Amino acid sequence: MSDVSGENxxxxxxxxxxxxxxxxxxxxxxxxxPQAGGEGDPKDFEGNSEVPLPE
Incomplete structure (x- = not known):
């Protein structure tokens, strides 16, 4: 596991x-x-790989 600074x-x-x-x-x-929250249908969920992560 990598070491992550406090800010990151x-x-x-x-x-x-x-x-x-x-x-x-x-x-x-x-x-x-529907009681669990979230958006959409689990079968249609493809993830959100477009979310940029900090370096």
Missing amino acids: REELETIAKERMAELPGETALGNRD
């Missing part, structure tokens, strides 16, 4: 929290769970 760590934690909030909630069978 905070930025990464913020990015992670934002990305987790966007993840569609799903049931054990992989269906959408």
